[in-house]
Amino acid sequence: MAVLVYAESWSGSFKKATFEAVSYAAQLADKIGTEVIALTIANNNNSTQLGKYGVSKVFTIANDSLTTFNNQAYANAIIAAAESTGADTIVISNTNNGKAVAPIIAAKRGAALITNVLDLPSSHSPFTVKRKTFSSKAFAQYSTEATQKVISITPNAIGAIETNKSAATESFDYTATESDNRLSSVSVDKAKGKITLTEAEIVVSGGRGLKGAENWNMIEELAELLGAATACSKPVADIGWRPHGEHVGQTGIAINPELYIAIGISGAIQHLAGVNASKNIVVINTDAEAPFFKAADYGIIGDAFEVVPKLIEALKTYKMNN
Numbered sequence: 551m552a553v554l555v556y557a558e559s560w561s562g563s564f565k566k567a568t569f570e571a572v573s574y575a576a577q578l579a580d581k582i583g584t585e586v587i588a589l590t591i592a593n594n595n596n597s598t599q600l601g602k603y604g605v606s607k608v609f610t611i612a613n614d615s616l617t618t619f620n621n622q623a624y625a626n627a628i629i630a631a632a633e634s635t636g637a638d639t640i641v642i643s644n645t646n647n648g649k650a651v652a653p654i655i656a657a658k659r660g661a662a663l664i665t666n667v668l669d670l671p672s673s674h675s676p677f678t679v680k681r682k683t684f685s686s687k688a689f690a691q692y693s694t695e696a697t698q699k700v701i702s703i704t705p706n707a708i709g710a711i712e713t714n715k716s717a718a719t720e721s722f723d724y725t726a727t728e729s730d731n732r733l734s735s736v737s738v739d740k741a742k743g744k745i746t747l748t749e750a751e752i753v754v755s756g757g758r759g760l761k762g763a764e765n766w767n768m769i770e771e772l773a774e775l776l777g778a779a780t781a782c783s784k785p786v787a788d789i790g791w792r793p794h795g796e797h798v799g800q801t802g803i804a805i806n807p808e809l810y811i812a813i814g815i816s817g818a819i820q821h822l823a824g825v826n827a828s829k830n831i832v833v834i835n836t837d838a839e840a841p842f843f844k845a846a847d848y849g850i851i852g853d854a855f856e857v858v859p860k861l862i863e864a865l866k867t868y869k870m871n872n
């Protein structure tokens with residue numbers, strides 16, 4: 551009956567997406583009058599932070615074999631925690647790791663899987679929730695009668711709600727299964743000092759209109775001033791002006807920041823598929839007929855090489871005076 555939320559850690563720490571998933575699970579449990587339990591794996595002793603987001607109990611797994619993410623092993627550990635707590639609803643953040651474990655858990659438990667959820671259920675019987683669909687171009691209401699459910703929450707969609715609760719932590723004794731070791735991580739090469747694209751509240755993105763890799767200095771400067779991550783269109787990554795990890799769209803990363811600034815990007819449907827769930831879209835383009843303007847909340851018809859330096863100057867002045 552309980553709700554179990556997998557509170558994902560990155561290098562031992564939580565991010566906003568975790569707090570959002572925990573808040574969601576706490577509100578869900580509250581609505582159905584049950585307990586919410588969080589599970590952390592390889593977290594650096596900051597599990598009590600989760601209390602602030604509405605859980606009263608946190609199970610922690612500190613097992614050497616689970617220090618690095620491994621989809622099969624993490625899914626098995628989450629299933630073990632669900633079985634031990636009697637949880638029939640498992641809430642996970644729809645991050646890259648969440649996307650990897652949620653289907654495994656659902657398949658192994660014979661559970662209904664609803665991904666990319668955007669809201670608390672509009673009904674509990676049958677359980678009905680709103681989710682993103684068709685590459686974020688539409689919303690759908692999904693409904694299930696299943697008791698066992700796995701729900702993955704779209705990051706940046708729901709928000710984290712602070713409460714005045716505090717959480718007690720308890721270590722959860724997880725014994726690795728044979729299938730945990732079928733896959734192991736040999737090495738991890740992380741980008742340093744950058745804001746992760748999928749976590750960023752603001753994203754500054756450049757397209758082919760920027761003419762060359764050498765012109766990305768102004769994109770990076772603007773991003774730094776705004777505390778934003780940088781992204782790009784597919785051709786920009788294909789040509790090699792920017793790393794593939796920055797390519798957003800249908801075949802790239804799907805993001806939904808608070809603010810997406812698209813500079814010199816035409817707004818092809820495949821690009822929009824990955825960014826049109828952004829809360830606010832600002833487009834800077836010389837061509838007033840560029841399709842991106844139709845999806846924009848604010849548009850500047852102008853040359854990026856004139857507009858972006860002016861924006862940078864204005865932001866510097868604002869920062870100096872505030």
Ligand SMILES: Cc1cc2nc3c(=O)[nH]c(=O)nc-3n(C[C@H](O)[C@H](O)[C@H](O)COP(=O)(O)OP(=O)(O)OC[C@H]3O[C@@H](n4cnc5c(N)ncnc54)[C@H](O)[C@@H]3O)c2cc1C
Nearest residue numbers: 757758759783784799800801814815816820821836837854
């Ligand atoms: C199966 C498939 C999957 C795809 N997946 C993706 C995907 O995931 N992501 C993606 O991005 N694309 C994807 N594409 C490619 C997509 O169709 C477009 O070709 C691509 O998005 C165009 O990139 P762009 O807007 O940077 O370049 P362009 O289409 O060349 O547009 C450049 C824009 O810059 C403007 N511009 C030019 N000079 C300036 C200036 N000085 N200042 C301001 N603006 C200027 C132009 O007016 C133009 O609108 C996919 C295509 C296919 C077929």
